[in-house]
Amino acid sequence: MSPRLDANDGAEPYGVAAEHIRLLTKVARMYHERGVRQPQIAELLHISQPRVSRLLKQAVAAGIVRTVVITPRGVHADLEDAVEQRYGLSEVVVADSAGQTDEIAVTRSIAAAAAVYLETTLSRNDRVGISSWSATLLATVDAMHSAAGLATERVVQILGGVGTSAAQGQATRLTGGLARHTRAEAVYLVAPGLVATSEMRQALVREPSIAAVLDAWQDLTVALVGVGSLEPSTLLRQSGNAIAEQEEQRLRELGAIGDVCMRFFDERGQHIASELDDRVLGISAETLKKVPRRIGVAGGERKWRSIRAALLGGWLNVLITDQTTAAELLRD
Structure with missing residues (x-):
């Protein structure tokens, strides 16, 4: 998975409140790009681990995190x-x-x-x-x-x-x-x-x-x-x-x-x-x-x-x- 945040001039891009996007993006980048585990994210951001899990799911649903499967050569x-x-x-x-x-x-x-x-x-x-x-x-x-x-x-x-x-x-x-x-x-x-x-x-x-x-x-x-x-x-x-x-x-x-x-x-x-x-x-x-x-x-x-x-x-x-x-x- 690779997090992605597109430019969007609307008041609520991705169907998510603007003030919430920053937290979604931060959690997604920590987890998917830096490999920080969910308990560590919770400790660093002073939020609960269940909330971290919910935020990661919301990031996927909002399109901030998108899954791209690249088929290797020789796989059909x-x-x-x-x-x-x-x-x-x-x-x-x-x-x-x-x-x-x-x-x-x-x-x-x-x-x-x-x-x-x-x-x-x-x-x-x-x-x-x-x-x-x-x-x-x-x-x-x-x-x-x-x-x-x-x-x-x-x-x-x-x-x-x-x-x-x-x-x-x-x-x-x-x-x-x-x-x-x-x-x-x-x-x-x-x-x-x-x-x-x-x-x-x-x-x-x-x-x-x-x-x-x-x-x-x-x-x-x-x-x-x-x-x-x-x-x-x-x-x-x-x-x-x-x-x-x-x-x-x-x-x-x-x-x-x-x-x-x-x-x-x-x-x-x-x-x-x-x-x-x-x-x-x-x-x-x-x-x-x-x-x-x-x-x-x-x-x-x-x-x-x-x-x-x-x-x-x-x-x-x-x-x-x-x-x-x-x-x-x-x-x-």
Whole structure:
């Protein structure tokens, strides 16, 4: 804050009696410019501390003290506000990706921003659900730092984390890494994200260890997810949990454009129900949308249409993305 007293020839400038302006200005300058604390101001001016507090508020109301926020380079506050308002989101974080076109570089920028966001917003009572096969989420967890004040209650896999031996460690590292950074209990879903038949899924969910994980989905306070395009990511393909080409074609015919936790949706974000849903061992669309804070960490040219659909459909209420994707989300 910086105090300001404009010239004014009226009898009562700023809507305040002329004799009162001098005191307002003096108190404001002492507090905001000289850094004098309120008890010291009260002692020096021989007035009470509550009156000092009232005078400071009056100085703001009268326009003598005006707040000016200067946005630092690399912070995209206007862009964040615009995306929040367009899609009714509670928060948007835009990573600075100016000039970056390489998908790996963009992913790193998003992951760095997401890591800071999680480090500063997760709380001790949070129960976090995390998807299993997202390279951006994996980069986010790898970019995080453990801190004394960073803690959560539990980190739970919300999509089956068992896959091929080449990719298995990635899903485990994702959940375990976040749990380690937040000193939380790690709860693993020891099953594939996609099984061969609905009967196999029904048999698995009856297993006590798996049923306990599904129960833990009911009281999550945070969901941390990626957003997929219809074409599976490299990590998902490597995991052995990707849909087959004929299934991808069938979903395309139904209008699918993307997914969250292998629950597919169309360009308006409406869930596309199909036989695939009965084979996915992951959180349902209905359960996911009941989680109070649903954080999507995604970006890049390949995904912006899927991200837009996910926002329109209410799959997310917090988005962490890159500068170019945020600008695309605002195009008519």
